[in-house]
Amino acid sequence: MATTGGKNSSGAGDPARTLELLWRDSAAAPAARRGPRQGLTVDAVVDAALALADGGGLDALTMRAVAQRLGVTPMTLYTYVPGKSELLDLMLDAVFLRMDRPPFGPEQPWRDRVTSVADANRALHLRHPWLVDLRIVRAPLGPGVMAKYEYELAAFEGLGLDDVARDSALTFVLGSVQAGARAELDARAVERESAMSDGEWWAAHEPLLARVFDGARFPLASRVGEAAAVAYGGLYDAEHAYAFALARVLDGLAALGTP
Amino acid sequence: MATTGGKNSSGAGDPARTLELLWRDSAAAPAARRGPRQGLTVDAVVDAALALADGGGLDALTMRAVAQRLGVTPMTLYTYVPGKSELLDLMLDAVFLRMDRPPFGPEQPWRDRVTSVADANRALHLRHPWLVDLRIVRAPLGPGVMAKYEYELAAFEGLGLDDVARDSALTFVLGSVQAGARAELDARAVERESAMSDGEWWAAHEPLLARVFDGARFPLASRVGEAAAVAYGGLYDAEHAYAFALARVLDGLAALGTP
DNA sequence: GGGTACTCTATACAACGTACAGAGTTATGG
């Protein structure tokens, strides 16, 4: 087990400053600034941070590492960004903004649309594993967050939902996807870190687990646990879990329209 | 925004040692040990850790704080527990083990049973806010984890699911609950930290958000976002979100039985 | 051409988990 226990709190900073950054309010600052020209841009900082986090997770994202990647001193970053939490805000908005948003066809059934939203979000989380470790306390309302929200709400057209229910439905879908992605990423991480596949691990410690699979004490758990393990070849089958969850989510939403 | 970015990885330690600890294998050690009697117990350490984490989250859970609470030096803890990640394993198993598990009546419809499982898990997450920050990479198969799994699997009796599907269904339900709990805890945290309610925050920064609620650029988002905000009184309504998600989950599961 | 606002750097601090070395204590083997 691992945590992501950290300071890293946000929303703490001045929200006005954060919003300026998110929308890259060059208008807010005078066109001609005084001292030396800046050698970098906010985007460069964000991109460097993204490269680090995408590759090595939030653990690899340190201000020192970002600075080194950009060839500057750590403290230089604070000229571009008020702190690490604001940098995370910017990273989040950036990956949201860059998501593909193919327009929905007017004839496309809502199940297809919601499925494609779910698929896109799963892919997003797998490409940016640090996303699941982010605690989005007060969503940074940047262009990416807004564009994503706007687009994804449209997927629920034709379900007969009022506005409030539509927001709830989207939250519900995204929550399910995120939960699945989290489990999947955790499973991947453990294989990488222990250099041992799930199956190998289980085999290696089978003797110790005799009491766990004690059919007398835990009849259901041992039976179902083993059935699941056998079905997936000893591995947690993320693909299967995702397909199952998505089907349930869609059916659950469908039941809204047919009371 | 905040993270829980941290080392704190587990499964890293010797799994045999962890299992011994989880099941409190006093049998594994000789009855009479050599040096001085131990002044504490593993349970005392776990309880101290739980008190800290329940009150202040994972940020408050430091080895130094646990030690201070027990009146010992930080390093003393390492006599009882190999490291922090194993301590987290023990904490997780402990709170699972202590959950209430009222037996299901044989006549009780599955919807009631699954609802009570969901309710119990929501309550668990709200009582132990650090749970959502834990990355359960390789579930520590202690008595608590097993008992919980055994109990919760029983809730799906009568749905006509095979063993593999039953495991998937449980995972799906727990994932939804956890996603909701996470959002709820994040919402709470931000109110506490900023000493500003969601409504106050929005009001204070409304001018800055003009472009966000630009009806021309984000017609759906601004309309739906505002409708949701008005419906909840400006606040994220966790109760509503939970009820909505649970109803969808149950309907989604119901669709399994009626093809 | 000062003064001022800026950029970037160097140093420093308080946390964190825990490695390491030791001092003191107890059961065990000769």
Next chain:
DNA sequence: CCATAACTCTGTACGTTGTATAGAGTACCC
């Protein structure tokens, strides 16, 4: 009975983190 081995608990120390603070140098404004 006593030396030794095994154990508990402590003190100190290291490397890593985010970032406060102070200063050196640079470019624009009046």
